[in-house]
Amino acid sequence: MTTPLIELHHVDRTFKKDNQPIRVLQDVNLSVYPGEILCLVGESGCGKTTTGKIIAGLLAPSAGEVRYHGENVNQLRGERLATYRRDHQIVHQDPFASLNPAHTIGQILSYPIARHRLAANRAEVRRRVWELLTLVDLTPPGDIVNKYPHQLSGGQRQRVSIARALTVNPRLIIADEAVSMVDVSIRISLLKTLQRLRETLGVAIVFITHDLALAKYFAWEGRISVMYLGRVIEVGRTEAVVHNPAHPYTRALIAAIPEADPEITRSKARLTLRSEDIPSLTAIPPGCAFHPRCPFFVPGVCDVAPPPLDVPPNYEQQVACLPLLGGGALTPYAEQDATV
Amino acid sequence: MIGFSTVATPVGILIGMLVGLIPLIVGIRLKKIPAGIGGFFGCALSGFACGFLGGIPMMILTTAVVVSYAYTVKDDPFLSRAALDEVDFTETRTQFLIRSFASFGRALRAASRAVLRNRAGFVGFVGVMFFLLMTTFGPLVIEYDGRAHYYDRLLPGSQTLFQGPSAEFPLGLDYQGRDILSHIVYGGQAVIATAVVAGILTTLIAVTLGAASALIGGIVDTVLTAITNFILTIPQFPLLVVIAAIVNLDDRLWLAVLLAVLDFPTLMRAIRAQVLSLRERDYVEAAFSLNMGLPHIIVREVLPNMVSYIVISTIFSIRAAMYAQVGLVFLGLVPLQEPDWGVMILVARQQGALFLREATSMLLSPILAIALFQLSLVLFTRSLEEIFNPRLREGL
Numbered sequence: 001m002t003t004p005l006i007e008l009h010h011v012d013r014t015f016k017k018d019n020q021p022i023r024v025l026q027d028v029n030l031s032v033y034p035g036e037i038l039c040l041v042g043e044s045g046c047g048k049t050t051t052g053k054i055i056a057g058l059l060a061p062s063a064g065e066v067r068y069h070g071e072n073v074n075q076l077r078g079e080r081l082a083t084y085r086r087d088h089q090i091v092h093q094d095p096f097a098s099l100n101p102a103h104t105i106g107q108i109l110s111y112p113i114a115r116h117r118l119a120a121n122r123a124e125v126r127r128r129v130w131e132l133l134t135l136v137d138l139t140p141p142g143d144i145v146n147k148y149p150h151q152l153s154g155g156q157r158q159r160v161s162i163a164r165a166l167t168v169n170p171r172l173i174i175a176d177e178a179v180s181m182v183d184v185s186i187r188i189s190l191l192k193t194l195q196r197l198r199e200t201l202g203v204a205i206v207f208i209t210h211d212l213a214l215a216k217y218f219a220w221e222g223r224i225s226v227m228y229l230g231r232v233i234e235v236g237r238t239e240a241v242v243h244n245p246a247h248p249y250t251r252a253l254i255a256a257i258p259e260a261d262p263e264i265t266r267s268k269a270r271l272t273l274r275s276e277d278i279p280s281l282t283a284i285p286p287g288c289a290f291h292p293r294c295p296f297f298v299p300g301v302c303d304v305a306p307p308p309l310d311v312p313p314n315y316e317q318q319v320a321c322l323p324l325l326g327g328g329a330l331t332p333y334a335e336q337d338a339t340v
Numbered sequence: 341m342i343g344f345s346t347v348a349t350p351v352g353i354l355i356g357m358l359v360g361l362i363p364l365i366v367g368i369r370l371k372k373i374p375a376g377i378g379g380f381f382g383c384a385l386s387g388f389a390c391g392f393l394g395g396i397p398m399m400i401l402t403t404a405v406v407v408s409y410a411y412t413v414k415d416d417p418f419l420s421r422a423a424l425d426e427v428d429f430t431e432t433r434t435q436f437l438i439r440s441f442a443s444f445g446r447a448l449r450a451a452s453r454a455v456l457r458n459r460a461g462f463v464g465f466v467g468v469m470f471f472l473l474m475t476t477f478g479p480l481v482i483e484y485d486g487r488a489h490y491y492d493r494l495l496p497g498s499q500t501l502f503q504g505p506s507a508e509f510p511l512g513l514d515y516q517g518r519d520i521l522s523h524i525v526y527g528g529q530a531v532i533a534t535a536v537v538a539g540i541l542t543t544l545i546a547v548t549l550g551a552a553s554a555l556i557g558g559i560v561d562t563v564l565t566a567i568t569n570f571i572l573t574i575p576q577f578p579l580l581v582v583i584a585a586i587v588n589l590d591d592r593l594w595l596a597v598l599l600a601v602l603d604f605p606t607l608m609r610a611i612r613a614q615v616l617s618l619r620e621r622d623y624v625e626a627a628f629s630l631n632m633g634l635p636h637i638i639v640r641e642v643l644p645n646m647v648s649y650i651v652i653s654t655i656f657s658i659r660a661a662m663y664a665q666v667g668l669v670f671l672g673l674v675p676l677q678e679p680d681w682g683v684m685i686l687v688a689r690q691q692g693a694l695f696l697r698e699a700t701s702m703l704l705s706p707i708l709a710i711a712l713f714q715l716s717l718v719l720f721t722r723s724l725e726e727i728f729n730p731r732l733r734e735g736l
Contacts, residue, residue: 085631097622100641100645102645122429124429
C-alpha cells in the first residue's frame with residue numbers, strides 16, 4: 001500500500017468552555033492517501049470540522065500526533081513546515097465569508113502565487129490566474145478577475161474558493177461542507193468540478209458533510225468515515241459501508257436516507273433508536289458513546305470501555321462496536337431490563 | 341512646529357506649472373487634450389498652494405486620471421473575453437507602468453464619482469475644501485490686520501471700536517478696530533493644522549496598539565487594555581486642563597501629541613474589537629492555510645476591511661481634537677498666539693462682547709467658522725464611506 005499523505009494517530013482535541021474541558025475529539029485515527037476521496041460524515045458537533053482543521057494544520061491536537069510523510073508535524077520547521085501548510089488547503093462552508101470582500105478575484109488569486117513565487121513574472125501570474133479560473137469552470141476569466149466577491153453568486157464564489165486553494169498546488173483539499181450552502185441546482189456541478197480536479201490534478205479530497213446521501217454520491221470510489229461524538233466509529237470503502245453498514249449508528253443513518261421513490265422510502269425498514277437526543281459533549285456517556293441510543297445495547301459490554309476500531313468477522317470495514325467485534329450478531333435490546 | 345509652512349508663493353506656481361507639464365504632455369500624446377489641460381491647471385494650483393510638496397502628488401494624481409481616460413479596461417488582455425490560449429500577457433515595463441497608472445486613475449475617478457453622488461457628502465467636501473482653500477489662498481487676497489487702530493476707525497459717537505458688518509469690513513471690527521475677516525482667514529491655519537496632526541496621531545497610535553493588542557494577545561493585551569481603561573476612566577477634558585496647566589505648550593506639536601494621547605483609547609478599543617472579529621473570518625484562516633505570513637494577513641486581509649472605519653474615525657478624532665484645542669485656548673491654558681479662532685472667542689468674551697450688540701460679529705464669526713468646518717467634516721465622512729467600501733463604491 002502507498003504511504004499516506006497524512007496520518008492522525010490517537011488524536012485528542014479538547015476545548016475549554018467556562019473552565020470546563022470539552023472533549024471534541026477522542027482517539028481519532030485516520031489516514032488520507034494520495035489522490036483518494038475520504039468522506040467524514042456525522043451529525044453536527046461530532047468533530048468533523050475539527051478533524052478537518054487538524055488535518056489542514058489550522059488547529060493543533062491536544063494529544064496524539066499528526067504525521068506528514070511519516071514526520072510529526074510538530075517537529076516540522078522552515079521549508080518543510082511551509083510545504084506541509086501549502087500541501088493542505090481548505091475550502092470553507094460559507095462562500096460569503098471565505099473570500100475577502102476588499103479584494104477583486106484577480107487579487108485574491110494572485111497574492112498566493114506571487115507570495116510563494118509560483119510564477120516567474122507578472123505575465124505568468126496573470127496567465128496562472130486565468131488558468132485556475134478556467135480550471136474551475138469560471139469562463140471567460142476576463143469577466144471574473146476584476147469583480148469583487150459580492151458581485152458573484154454563491155456557486156461562483158465557491159469555485160473561486162476552490163481556485164484559491166489550488167493556487168499553491170496542494171496535494172490535499174479539505175472541503176468543509178463545501179456545497180451545503182450552495183443552491184441545490186449548483187451542487188452537482190460543483191461536485192463534478194471537484195471530481196474532475198481530483199482526476200486531472202491527483203489531489204486528495206477530504207469531504208466533510210452531514211449528508212450521507214451526498215457522501216455516497218461523491219465518494220463512491222473512495223472511503224467513508226462515520227464519526228459520532230468525537231470518535232470514528234466506522235471507516236471503510238464507501239460501497240462496503242453503504243451496502244453493508246456494520247455499526248448500529250451507521251445502520252440508522254443509512255436507513256434514514258430518503259429514496260427518490262416515495263413508495264420505497266415509506267416501506268423502508270426503519271431502525272428505531274432508543275432515544276432521539278444526542279448526548280451533550282460535556283457529558284459523553286462512558287464506554288461506547290452511542291449506547292444510550294443503541295437499539296442493540298448489551299449491558300455490561302457496551303457501557304464499560306470505549307470499543308476499539310477493528311474489522312469484525314463478515315465485514316470488510318473497520319468498526320468500533322464490541323458485540324460485533326466479539327463475533328456475535330446484534331440482538332435487539334429488551335427495554336424492560338432498563339427499568340430496573 | 342506645525343502649520344501651513346509654504347503657503348502660496350510665486351515660486352510655488354512656477355513649480356506647479358513645471359510639474360503640470362507632465363500630465364499636459366501625456367494628455368497631448370494620448371490625444372486627451374481637455375484632460376491634459378485639466379491636469380496642468382490642477383498641478384499649477386496645488387504647486388501654488390504647497391510648492392513642491394503639493395505639485396508632485398498632484399502630478400501623480402492628474403497623470404493617472406489622464407492615462408485612465410486613454411488606457412481603458414478594454415485594452416487590458418487580463419480583462420478581455422478571449423479564451424486562455426488566445427491571450428498574451430507579456431508586457432514591457434512601460435506598458436506595466438501605464439496599466440498601473442490607469443487603474444489608479446480609475447480608482448480616483450470612482451472616488452470622485454462617489455463624492456459627487458452622495459449629496460450630503462458632497463456638501464461636506466465643498467465645505468472642507470472651502471476652509472482649506474480659504475486658509476491657504478485667502479492670505480493672498482486679504483492682508484492681515486494685526487495692528488491696533490483707534491482714531492482712524494472709531495465711528496463718530498461710538499464708545500467702542502467694535503463694529504458690526506459693513507461694506508468695507510464684511511465681518512466688522514474687533515475690540516482694537518481690526519478687520520475680523522482677516523483674522524478668520526489667517527486664524528484657521530494653526531487650529532486646523534494642530535487638529536489634523538492630532539487626529540492622525542490618534543489614529544496611528546490606536547491602530548498600531550489596537551492591532552497589536554488583538555493579534556498578540558496575552559500579557560500585551562492585558563497591559564494595553566488596562567492602560568486604556570485607566571485613561572478612559574478619567575474625565576478627559578478636566579485632565580487635559582490640568583496637564584495643560586502644568587506643561588508648557590508653546591509648541592503646537594506637543595499640544596497635538598497630548599491631545600492624541602488622551603484621545604486614542606476609545607478608538608483603540610474599537611480597533612481591537614474589530615481585529616478580534618476579523619481575525620476569525622474564514623478568509624483569514626484560508627490565508628494562514630496558504631502560509632501567507634503575518635504581515636500579509638494584517639496589511640492585506642484585515643486592514644482593508646477596516647479602512648473606511650479608520651478613515652472616518654480619523655475625521656472624528658480631528659473633530660474632537662479641534663474642540664479640545666479651542667476649549668484649552670478659551671480657558672487661556674495654551675500660550676495665546678494671534679491670529680487664532682480660539683483666541684478670538686476668548687478675547688471677545690474678555691472684552692465684554694457678550695453684552696455689546698456691535699461685538700456680536702467678533703464672537704460669532706470664529707464660532708461659526710469652527711462649527712461649519714466641523715459640520716463639513718462630519719458630512720464628508722458620508723462620502724468617505726462610499727469611497728472605501730467596495731460594496732458601496734460600485735453602486736450595486
